[in-house]
Amino acid sequence: EPEVTQTPSHQVTQMGQEVILRCVPISNHLYFYWYRQILGQKVEFLVSFYNNEISEKSEIFDDQFSVERPDGSNFTLKIRSTKLEDSAMYFCASSADRGPQETQYFGPGTRLLVL
Amino acid sequence: GQQLNQSPQSMFIQEGEDVSMNCTSSSIFNTWLWYKQDPGEGPVLLIALYKAGELTSNGRLTAQFGITRKDSFLNISASIPSDVGIYFCAGPETSYDKVIFGPGTSLSVIP
Numbered sequence: 001e002p003e004v005t006q007t008p009s010h011q012v013t014q015m016g017q018e019v020i021l022r023c024v025p026i027s028n029h030l031y032f033y034w035y036r037q038i039l040g041q042k043v044e045f046l047v048s049f050y051n052n053e054i055s056e057k058s059e060i061f062d063d064q065f066s067v068e069r070p071d072g073s074n075f076t077l078k079i080r081s082t083k084l085e086d087s088a089m090y091f092c093a094s095s096a097d098r099g100p101q102e103t104q105y106f107g108p109g110t111r112l113l114v115l
Numbered sequence: 116g117q118q119l120n121q122s123p124q125s126m127f128i129q130e131g132e133d134v135s136m137n138c139t140s141s142s143i144f145n146t147w148l149w150y151k152q153d154p155g156e157g158p159v160l161l162i163a164l165y166k167a168g169e170l171t172s173n174g175r176l177t178a179q180f181g182i183t184r185k186d187s188f189l190n191i192s193a194s195i196p197s198d199v200g201i202y203f204c205a206g207p208e209t210s211y212d213k214v215i216f217g218p219g220t221s222l223s224v225i226p
Contacts (some may be wrong), residue, residue, distance in 0.1 A: 032147065033214075035214075041218075042217065042218045043171070043203065043205075043216040044216070045214065045215070056210060056212040056213060058213070074158070091157050091158070093214075097214065098211045099211055100145050100146045100165060100207070101146070101163075103160055105160070106150075106157035106158045107157050108157045109156065109157045111155070
């Protein structure tokens with residue numbers, strides 16, 4: 001069964017450093033998403049991406065964040081200058097289409113720890 | 116914005132018992148989703164509900180889409196140890212760009 005994959009599974013970084021989290025969505029999917037989950041809290045939407053541009057973003061997704069689809073298979077989330085409060089699990093998701101009966105499939109996540 | 120509440124926050128049950136958990140919303144959802152998250156993993160979709168009043172089963176799991184479109188429940192029958200995890204209700208916002216998640220119900224099953 002096709003699945004969303006993410007690398008790395010864990011990342012430790014120093015405050016102020018840049019990190020890039022990578023995702024390979026399901027191959028025929030056209031819509032891509034990033035979510036994050038701070039330890040012990042609920043999953044929160046960050047950004048959605050379609051047709052090489054952001055379609056929606058949350059207030060969490062400030063200027064420190066950017067997303068890119070650098071080639072036909074990868075979808076990345078970059079945090080330009082990490083802060084302690086960026087420590088969280090980051091989940092990539094993808095869907096074939098957008099609509100009431102379209103399901104977003106989630107990857108296993110990248111656990112980011114900012115020291 | 117739209118918000119989801121889940122109850123109970125956590126449950127400790129004996130293996131073999133049935134489980135019921137609820138999700139309520141401050142506003143209408145047109146789709147209800149139930150996800151399970153194992154420790155250190157991403158959410159996995161269990162059941163999707165698309166019509167008010169719909170009752171859907173997936174093995175030992177049964178979920179219903181409330182008539183008011185503002186609530187849903189998930190039942191698990193004859194629980195087993197691998198049912199342990201956090202269960203999230205969720206629903207797409209009107210734009211269908213983002214999925215709103217509830218705070219989760221943590222389930223522990225005592226063998």
